[in-house]
Amino acid sequence: MNERGAIPLIIFLVLAFVLVLALPAIIMELFPIVKLLFQVMMAFLLYAIVRTYLGSSPLTLIITAILVYVLVFKYTYITSAAWIFQTILMFAGFSVMIWVLGLSLRKH
Amino acid sequence: MHRLLDSGFGKSNIKKKLELTYMLAPLDLGCFGNIATCFTDLMLVLKIFLLLTIISFVRNHIGTGSLSWVVIGLFAWFILFDYWVFFGGIFLLYTLLAFGVGQLIIDYMFVSQGFGAQPQPGEPESPMGHGMDVLQRMEAAKRMQGVLKPKPPIMMGR
Numbered sequence: 001m002n003e004r005g006a007i008p009l010i011i012f013l014v015l016a017f018v019l020v021l022a023l024p025a026i027i028m029e030l031f032p033i034v035k036l037l038f039q040v041m042m043a044f045l046l047y048a049i050v051r052t053y054l055g056s057s058p059l060t061l062i063i064t065a066i067l068v069y070v071l072v073f074k075y076t077y078i079t080s081a082a083w084i085f086q087t088i089l090m091f092a093g094f095s096v097m098i099w100v101l102g103l104s105l106r107k108h
Numbered sequence: 109m110h111r112l113l114d115s116g117f118g119k120s121n122i123k124k125k126l127e128l129t130y131m132l133a134p135l136d137l138g139c140f141g142n143i144a145t146c147f148t149d150l151m152l153v154l155k156i157f158l159l160l161t162i163i164s165f166v167r168n169h170i171g172t173g174s175l176s177w178v179v180i181g182l183f184a185w186f187i188l189f190d191y192w193v194f195f196g197g198i199f200l201l202y203t204l205l206a207f208g209v210g211q212l213i214i215d216y217m218f219v220s221q222g223f224g225a226q227p228q229p230g231e232p233e234s235p236m237g238h239g240m241d242v243l244q245r246m247e248a249a250k251r252m253q254g255v256l257k258p259k260p261p262i263m264m265g266r
Contacts, residue, residue, distance in 0.1 A: 009220060053160040063156060070149050078146070089208050095215045102219030 012101050020088065020097075024080035038080055042072045151196070155188050158199050162187065 028035040047064045054060045071079045088094055162183045170176040187195045 009216075013216070050160065053164045063160070067153065067156060070153055074149065075146065078150075086207055089212075092208075092211070094212050098212065098215040098219050 009102060009105055012105065013098060016097055016101060017094070021081040021085055024084050025077040028076070028080065035076065039072050039076065042079060042083065043068050046071065154196060154200065155192070158188060158195070159184055
């Protein structure tokens with residue numbers, strides 16, 4: 001693989017990834033209601049994840065409470081970036097980004 | 109080996125962790141918090157998810173009896189505390205690969221193939237450069253076998 005054009009491709013990809021991952025934080029700063037909606041949604045999502053592992057028990061609520069405090073309230077922006085990363089990855093969105101950027105940067 | 113692993117974040121290194129925390133205290137990232145506390149908190153979250161994985165794994169295999177809690181305790185002590193530096197990295201890699209990060213690397217490798225240098229006039233071309241190249245080779249082979257009609261000559265001067 002060579003590599004004259006691959007280095008600008010990496011730079012463009014990193015910039016595109018950073019822009020996409022920073023998008024939820026930007027939206028939450030612009031519209032505070034989105035932050036509240038995201039926090040509620042993440043709390044339900046975390047409870048569902050923990051209940052899948054442990055079932056409905058008091059331990060589920062305790063672990064969910066710890067996770068909700070750390071992930072939803074303390075590090076909202078990092079969690080939102082991780083969530084959007086996982087969601088886009090699930091729908092192969094990053095593959096599309098790589099293909100589009102690669103094709104548009106290729107010299108014919 | 110044990111000493112090497114324990115030198116990371118073992119029980120005897122709480123003082124070192126505190127020193128690291130104080131050293132990184134000026135690195136405040138505003139809304140993202142502090143790097144050291146952020147690292148510690150995210151490691152706690154990773155440990156909780158690994159604990160959930162251990163609980164689910166043991167319960168699926170042994171059931172929900174008292175023996176399962178003993179086994180969970182042993183696994184948790186061994187994985188989350190004794191050899192955390194080793195198993196934490198593996199679990200993080202496992203999680204990322206389960207999310208499909210590997211496909212990004214594969215896609216990048218495929219796309220970056222097109223950025224190779226063009227062959228010079230004297231140099232041989234790549235045996236399989238792209239789909240059009242393969243199609244032209246297949247058509248040429250069929251013409252040689254007589255399956256396809258030969259191409260008409262290009263009329264010059266029109």
